[in-house]
Amino acid sequence: MTKPLLMxxxxxxxxxxxxxLDLLIVWALAAAFFGDVFLMWSEKKLLLLAGIVAFLLPFLGSLLFLISDSLLAFDMFTDKKQTNHAGIMFNYILAQALIVFGVVN
Structure with a gap:
């Protein structure tokens, strides 16, 4: 019962x-808090799903930014120019959309 107090x-x-103050960090910590709280009642499927989503959104946004920035860095610092710009933009736009979605919700 004390785990939700950590965030x-x-x-x-x-x-x-x-x-x-970075509002994305505030949002990510708040999302982790709600994830902890929702998972305390994980026997209820809707709260389990809400908990999973609360944890997933901040990390997914970060992961997608990491992927798109890594692809750009690889393209910039190697002789092999194999970057798929559509893939980079897809990851970037999806990450931005998830952050906005998380902030709005």
Whole structure:
């Protein structure tokens, strides 16, 4: 029952000690908190799904940015120019959309 307290404590520490408040970090910590809370009642399928989504959105957005930036870096620093620009843009747009979706919800 104490696990959901971790994210609000980390969020409070971040707010009090961060040099500049980044709303994406605030959102990611809040999403992790709600994920923890929803998973406490995981026997209810809707809350289990809500918990999984709450955890997945911030990490998926980060992962997609990592993929698109890694593809760009590979293209820039190698002689093999094999980058699929459509793939990069797909990952980038999807990551942005997930962040906006998460912020709106």
């Amino acid at each position: 609000p404590l980390l969020l409070l520490f971040y707010i009090l000690n961060g040099k500049q």
